Amino acid sequence: MNAPSRARPEAEPKAPPAGIEAKRDIGLLKTIIGFHLRRIQNHLAHNLAQQPEFDGQKSGQLSALGIIAANPGLSQVALAAECGFDKAITVVVIDALERNQWARRERDSDDRRRNLLFITEAGQAKLEEWIAVTLRNEQPIHDVLSGPEFAMLSELLDRIYQRCFNYAPD
């Protein structure tokens, strides 16, 4: 296994043994953002999957539900663009959300090709639960960043996505 298994029963589960400092270099990879993103993402996803509250949760569901909650009535392609995944994936994700009655599709009467997406009350509760679990999972990040640093990181990442990748179809 690669990802750290928090063996410590109590106490903070993320502090490195202290004394064992970063001795390895990432060389040319320093400027490759994709490298940074993926290795962090790997650990976050791995740890999150082990949280009991996330049992059957396919990872896209949290993103989708969060975007639907913040933008009630958006279309599936708009959701896909905002979440960064394909429209085909969107179908599967929303199927799961609808099956659990956390979200629902509604035909757009103005353009009957479209489904408008809405979150349900149960979905809102589930979203908040998921957010809490995820924030707990990401707590180590908050521990090594100051408040302003975290705000800066969020802002930079959001700007990158909005300006580089999100063409925001209607």
Next chain:
Amino acid sequence: MNAPSRARPEAEPKAPPAGIEAKRDIGLLKTIIGFHLRRIQNHLAHNLAQQPEFDGQKSGQLSALGIIAANPGLSQVALAAECGFDKAITVVVIDALERNQWARRERDSDDRRRNLLFITEAGQAKLEEWIAVTLRNEQPIHDVLSGPEFAMLSELLDRIYQRCFNYAPD
């Protein structure tokens, strides 16, 4: 398709049509770092896979080669820890690198369980080629960030990984 296909022949390939501004909100997801990381990572990986220079390249190979280059003689588990993936994946990745003679394994005479990893001359050249292609792929990010902002982003991401996830076994 979801990822933007840079249709514009010349000019900056990332500026949104202008006038179409970010109108969508990410709500509670704002503070979820994993959300930011994955959607950016999705687009970067998708775009990179379309670069002809990256034809048969399984994405882990660039990371592995970069780490090996910066840390000649490290072990496979150390490489796995630094790249953020499992030791089982490491085997497959190094198999591919070795097959192309971009890297080689060498039994550690002090601890014969271990393989020490080294990059070859051809591997160094290939690494630099891949880095160039990847940097070009990530150019839109550089276009929307100032120099200091980019440096800050790299530093924050590296710190997060080193302090939260990399227990750096020997």
Next chain:
DNA sequence: TATTGTTATACTCTATAACTATA
């Protein structure tokens, strides 16, 4: 007993293409 590397297997995530229904 624990660790390094290996193999085999399965599952998750994402991409692609073809299809429908609407526009």
Next chain:
DNA sequence: TATAGTTATAGAGTATAACAATA
């Protein structure tokens, strides 16, 4: 002719568990 959504299929990425060799 183009777009929204769907379906089916395939591929890439990763995780898991069992194993051999070595410590």
